[in-house]
Amino acid sequence: MSESLHFAEHTLQEMALVFMGIVYILRVRWFLSFKAGKERQAATGSSNTTPKKGILYSWVNIAMPWAMESTRSKPFMYIQFIIFHLGVVAAIGHSFIVPYAKGLAASANYVLILQIFTGAAFLVGVLRLIRRFGDKYMRAISTPDDYFSLILLTVWFFCAFLAAPHNLVDGETVELTFFWMTAFFLIYVPFSKISHYLYYPFTRFYFGKSMGHRGVYPMQRGK
Amino acid sequence: MATKDRSYKAEKVIERLGKKLNRQVVGSLVGCVHCGMCTEACHYVLANPGDPTFAPAYKGDQLRKLFKRHYDWTGRVFPWWVKAKSVHTDEELEELKDIIFGKCTNCRRCSINCPMGVDLATFNRMARGLLVSVGIMPEGVAVVSKDQWEIGNQMGVLKEDYLETLEWMEEELQSEFEDDPSMTIPVDKEDADVVYSINPREVKYDPRTIADAAKIFNLAGENWTMPSEGWDMTNFGLFSGDDDLGGSVARRLYEKVIDLRGKKLVISECGHGYRSTRCEGPNWGQMDVPFVMESSVITMLNYIKEGRIKVDKTVNNESVTFHDSCNNARSCGLFEEPRELLNLVVTDFREMYPNRSENYCCTGGGGAMSMSEYTPHRLKSGKVKAEQLKATGAKYVVTSCHNCVDGLTDLIRHYKLDMKVTQLVNLVSEALVLPEKKVTIPEAAEAGLLAGKKILVVDDEPDIRIFFTSVFEDNGATVFEAADGDEAIEMARKEKPDLITLDLNMPGKDGGQVFEFLRKDDELSEVPVCIVTGRPELRRLIYDRPVRPPEGYLDKPVDEETLIRNSRKILELA
Structure with missing residues (x-):
């Protein structure tokens, strides 16, 4: 392994992670600097709905495609969502496994699973790009950041797919690209829409708390 | 102070945005990933295919870009990258107004369909409040807010008119229940178990619901009262986004209940009234409310369950569906109780799909009924609701909300559905099993109730004229008809009627112009006028005229009983 690849796998990643961590801490501090609105009203709705249940339901809502009409009525979109995010987890995982668990990274099964996840996520990324560029509604709401973030991730999935075998015999270009992209990704994320997962627990917490207090969450659907 | 490149109002909006931000709102502003999953949750989108400006995420972005430009770091440094943008002119604020007031009813359907938990309705309301704070709002919102600030209720009902209506309804009740001293509408009774608050629309356009509620309370043996002031449980602060108005109205109501030492505040059937009074009011008013608050739906249901009133559901044997108000x-979370109650008082209840929290807006919510400039949008976006209603095949749609009553009535007329709108209180009242001694006046006795009276019916719809004429003639009146404004004036001058029923929306001289003319005419100014309209939002046109308000209002469709009762009341025969 060359010095530059070693640097990209270790030092660069660590620096990027520390940077991301610091920015995230600042970001959470900024978010928490806003006051949480106080609710004075007595609970409404069924006694089966409470703020606690509402929060829990709100947090796991995304894992229950039947819970929301928007996901229930678009199963293909939901599957895409799952594949895309599994791809993210797989590619990030790979950036840790290569430097810190090389034995596992060398396993044929590992390579196969990683390539399935990242390959599928790449295809979903392409589909999402087509939707974002081609759909009138999506174009109307998209920002340069939305396009760039999606392109970035789609290309990154492709790099992860190619880098999965970790074959250095034919050169290090693929690995170097993957790790430099990962580092860029980590640095860029806090400033982009990709940081949505940082806010997700908070947004869902407050929405779930309110809806639970008001008897709406957990949702009841009519037969 | 305005800066060089920004108007005073734009400056204030930006400044006040910062003060309004809380964690919930910021979460919704930063949390949107523009995934587009909310798009088809919105009835405006479904009814306006191909127009992305109705998409919830697009609408949300109109405030989001302002937030990003001034309060979010990426937007401050690289505004073009995240489409962050400030506002500079009053014209831009006017454009924002048309989106947040005219393209969204704050129904919250997109909120419950957002994977991220972005609550567009909440920050759309906040955006409304920002614009209202600098005086930018639809005219109807300004007028209604002014009435609620100054007169104490959102329809500008004067205290004497309110009390007079209660007396009138009490007389109606007593004429129905002969010699029964318990059939009263007590006002300002102290230490009552129930203080009943209503929507001013009931006083103005639908007093029958007050009488129906009173009948139910009295038959249940309730120790109840209605307040002489602070009786309006509606709250335009919810629609205008003005928390100060919201808090003031809510406190007015709470303080009156405390004054009367009431134990429970019962809120009549009204979606936004229930939400404002029961849920948001304590927050806006910064007040911990020391008594119980409950929807009249729950009160009526409990009376039946506890055996305090008895009902016979076979009386209501027409097919009925239920429309869930968004606010309820x-x-x-108020959706099971109305269904439970409905099943106790009707024989043929049919569910509408989707329903409960997933139901579509009636399109009259969010104050839309008071914003006549957006009526075409509203009616067009009602296509989704109209299809929902039609699919049930029901003859009646029941709703526990007065805005929904008006919104649905408009849609039913616009989409020519064979359906009527009613409320639970009316159905419960119909289904009441009365104690034997309490007998109603035989129908025959009602014949000749308008004997000797001359009535001019003004309406451009022949069917309405025929119906009104036959009802009035059957009751002994002499009737004249006019099909447009000019004919109405000519006929009024010629016949000097005792009462004029006047349609508002007519070709040529409209009802508003005719009304003002009549009021200003020396010979005709004292002739009582009852406005009969199918477009409730037009009533405002009457109120804005610099003349004495009309003696009565009726919403189309009008049934025979309502027409006679109201006409008698206006003619002071009741």
Whole structure:
């Protein structure tokens, strides 16, 4: 392994992670600097709905495609969502496994699973790009950041797919690209829409708390 | 102070945005990933295919870009990258107004369909409040807010008119229940178990619901009262986004209940009234409310369950469906009780799909009924609701909300559906099993109730004229008809009627112009006028005229009983 690849796998990643961590801490501090609105009203709705249940339901809502009409009525979109995010987890995982668990990274099964996840996520990324560029509604709401973030991730999935075998015999270009992209990704994320997962627990917490207090969450659907 | 490149109002909006931000709102502003999953949750989108400006995420972005430009770091440094943008002119604020007031009813359907938990309705309301704070709002919102600030209720009902209506309804009740001293509408009774608050629309356009509620309270043996002031449980602060108005109205109501030492505040059937009074009011008013608050739906249901009133559901044997008000179902969890009650008082209840928290807006919410400039949008976006209603095949749609009553009535007329709108209180009242001694006046006795009276019916719809004429003639009146404004004036001058029923929306001289003319005419100014309209939002046109208000209002469709009762009341025969 060359010095530059070693640097990209270790030092660069660590620096990027520390940077991301610091920015995230600042970001959470900024978010928490806003006051949480106080609710004075007595609970409404069924006694089966409470703020606690509402929060829990709100947090796991995304894992229950039947819970929301928007996901229930678009199963293909939901599957895409799952594949895309599994791809993210797989590619990030790979950036840790290569430097810190090389034995596992060398396993044929590992390579196969990683390539399935990242390959599928790449295809979903392409589909999402087509939707974002081609759909009138999506174009109307998209920002340069939305396009760039999606392109970035789609290309990154492709790099992860190619880098999965970790074959250095034919050169290090693929690995170097993957790790430099990962580092860029980590640095860029806090400033982009990709940081949505940082806010997700908070947004869902407050929405779930309110809806639970008001008897709406957990949702009841009519037969 | 305005800066060089920004108007005073734009400056204030930006400044006040910062003060309004809380964690919930910021979460919704930063949390949107523009995934587009909310798009088809919105009835405006479904009814306006191909127009992305109706998409919830697009609408949300109109405030989001302002937030990003001034309060979010990426937007401050690289505004073009995240489409962050400030506002500079009053014209831009006017454009924002048309989106947040005219393209969204704050129904919250997109909120419950957002994977990220972005609550567009909440920050759309906040955006409304920002614009209202600098005086930018639809005219109807300004007028209604002014009435609620100054007169104490959102329809500008004067105290004497309110009390007079209660007396009138009490007389109606007593004429129905001969010699029964318990059939009263007590006002300002102290230490009552129930203080009943209503929507001013009931006083103005639908007093029958007050009488129906009174009948139910009295038959249940309730120790109840209605307040002489602070009786309006509606709250335009919810629609205008003005928390100060919201808090003031809510406190007015709470303080009156405390004054009367009431134990429970019962809120009549009204979605936004229930949400404002029961849920948001304590927050806006910064007040911990020391008594119980409950929807009249729950009160009526409990009376039946406890055996305090008895009902016979076979009386209501027409097919009935239920429309969930957004504020009741999606913001207060009130959706099972109305169904339970309905099943006790009707024989043929048919569910509408989707329903409960997933129901579509009636399109009259969010104050839309008071914003006549957006009526075409509203009616067009009602296509989704109209299809929902039609699919049930029901003859009646029941709703526990007065805005929904008006919104649905408009849609039914616009989409020519064979359906009527009613409320639970009316159905419960119909289904009441009365104690034997309490007998109603035989119908025959009602014949000749308008004997000797001359009535001019003004309406451009022949069917309405025929119906009104036959009802009035059957009751002994002499009737004249006019099909447009000019004919109405000519006929009024010629016949000097005792009462004029006047349609508002007519070709040529409209009802508003005719009304003002009549009021200003020396010979005709004292002739009582009853406005009969199918477009409730037009009533405002009457109120804005610099003349004495009309003696009565009726919403189309009008049934025979309502027409006679109201006409008698206006003619002071009741």
